Structures are given as C-alpha cells and as structure tokens.
Amino acid sequence: MQKNNRTVELTKNLADVFYNLRSVKNIQILGGCTETGITAEKSMTIRAIPELSSIEKRERFIDFGPAVTLSQMIKIGKANMPAVLYDALESIGTEAVRNMATLGGNICSPGIKHTLWAPLLALNAQIEVRNQNETKFIPFSKFSGVPKSFVMTKIRVPFDEWGIEIFRRVGPSRLINPLSAAFVFLVETQKGIVANIRIAFAGSIVFSSQELENKIIGIKLPIARRDIDTLIQETERVYDEKFSLLQAKPILKIQFLNLLRYALEQLM
Ligand SMILES: Cc1cc2nc3c(=O)[nH]c(=O)nc-3n(C[C@H](O)[C@H](O)[C@H](O)COP(=O)(O)OP(=O)(O)OC[C@H]3O[C@@H](n4cnc5c(N)ncnc54)[C@H](O)[C@@H]3O)c2cc1C
Structure with missing residues (x-):
C-alpha cells in the first residue's frame, strides 16, 4: 500500500516481520494508530498475524498478543483477568478509540507511560520478544522498549490471589x-x-x-x-x-x- 511517499507493509506471518526488520532500516510497527500514527517512511501492520492477535488463558497466567485491541481484552470479561487490568482498560479513551487501540501500542507509546503501564508493572507482567533464533521474556520492571531486531510477541500477565486490588488514575x-x-x-x-x-x-x-x-x-x-x-x-x-x-x-x-x-x- 502506498500513501504519499510512505510505504505500509501488510505482514501475514512472523517470517515476514523478521524479514522486514532485517531488510528495512528503522521500519515502524503499527498498532491501531490512535496515538502516534505513521511516523516512519516504512512501516508494517501486524494485525493479520494470528499469533500476535490472540488471547490465551492458562491456569496461572493469561497471554495477550500485542496486536489485540483494548476492546477485545475488555470483551473477555473482568473474571478472566486481574481486576486492576480490567479497570485500567475500561478507563481508556472512548469505545471508538478502544476498538482500534492495541495493547502493544499502549505499552510502546513514546514519552509518558500510558494507563496500562502501572497495572502491568504491579502484576509482574512479562514481555515475550522474538527474533529468528531466540525467544526471551523481559520482566515488565526491566522493559524499556523492544530490543533491536526483535519483535514483541506476547504480554504474559500472571494470575495471583489479591485480597485488595485498587486501580486509580490522576x-x-x-x-x-x-x-x-x-x-x-x-x-x-x-x-x-x-x-x-x-x-x-x-x-x-x-x-x-x-x-x-x-x-x-x-x-x-x-x-x-x-x-x-x-x-x-x-x-x-x-x-x-x-x-x-x-x-x-x-x-x-x-x-x-x-x-x-x-x-x-x-x-x-
Ligand atoms: C481520544 C483519545 C483518548 C485516549 N485516551 C487514552 C487513555 O485514557 N489512556 C491511554 O493510555 N491512552 C489513551 N489514548 C492513547 C492511545 O489511544 C492508547 O494509548 C492506545 O493503546 C495506543 O495504541 P495504538 O495501537 O493505537 O498505538 P499506535 O498509535 O499504533 O502506536 C503507538 C506507538 O507504539 C508503537 N507500536 C505499536 N504497536 C507496537 C508493537 N506491537 N511493537 C512495537 N511497537 C509498537 C508504534 O510504532 C508507535 O510508536 C487516547 C487516544 C485518543 C485518540
């Protein structure tokens, strides 16, 4: 797809993503574009990659793909995720924004930490990143951006028993x-x-x-x-x-x- 002199690649699988990361300098990964939009000359959408757009609940944690929208997360219900994460999701923007906005975009938005940062930090979430050869988990407390040549593939949120769970915004x-x-x-x-x-x-x-x-x-x-x-x-x-x-x-x-x-x- 060509927009002015900017090119957007529509990737369909992780191999495409790795190829683009390797071959295109400074390529930007797009989420729902509700925060920054397209800033780089070349960018790619990852929304069509099933493993980056899925939600999988296990007994002790839940995995969200970075391309999952905030509305998709809300849709699975408060009973299926930590309450503070759900409350934070519900507090964000409008329904129209949440329908487009992605979890990956919320985490990677530059500058001020966005609304999901505090819940993910408190819950000890982990970010899974991958390249062709390696998969690693980065604790949220150590996360300062996706390492070069890697792609964010999962956000893992543990389920722990909390008697008191408070989320507030200022x-x-x-x-x-x-x-x-x-x-x-x-x-x-x-x-x-x-x-x-x-x-x-x-x-x-x-x-x-x-x-x-x-x-x-x-x-x-x-x-x-x-x-x-x-x-x-x-x-x-x-x-x-x-x-x-x-x-x-x-x-x-x-x-x-x-x-x-x-x-x-x-x-x-
Ligand atoms: C009216 C309005 C109200 C809003 N209210 C709130 C609010 O209350 N709280 C809040 O937190 N935010 C709010 N936002 C900001 C924004 O909508 C959300 O933070 C949203 O989650 C950003 O996600 P996105 O997918 O649209 O990000 P994008 O704009 O697509 O991307 C943001 C940045 O992250 C990068 N990025 C996106 N996905 C990935 C990925 N998978 N891997 C690596 N980098 C990636 C992009 O390259 C870009 O630099 C609001 C926005 C609007 C327009």
Missing part, C-alpha cells in the same frame, strides 16, 4: 497528557498479616520500590495510623531520592502520596 479522565498517571495497589493477606504487596505509579515518572514493599510485608493487621504515617514519610523520602533531578510535576507526588494513604487505610 490527571484528565480518558485522555493522556503530562499530568496523567495511573496508580495500582495490590495486597495479599494471610493469617492477619500482609503477606505480599505491590505498589506502582506510572506516568511521566515510574515509581515502584521493593524496599518500601518489603517494609510493609509482615505488618500485622489492622495497620495502625502511626504506621501509615511512617510509611508515607518513608515513601516520600524514596520518591524524592528517585525523582529530585527529574523535575517531576510536584502535583504528581502529592496525588501519589494521597492515593497511597487511601490505599493503606483499607488495611485499617
């Missing part, structure tokens, strides 16, 4: 701008103590801290107000350490700390 609703960020808080309790916890906040900055999570694991429930105050102070210290040089918007820190306080109060 900034404008159903849009992305520099004030947008998403917050996720997951807690598993066992015998009256916090057995596991994940906290993620992602937008123009990405906050997740194992150091902080380790401080909360083992706390006896109900949590005391003074423990919440101490944890908020500790979080603020970690946040300032991480982002002091980045000129992150001060409002984001206030909103994050307020959301974290609200989430911790659910353990009182």
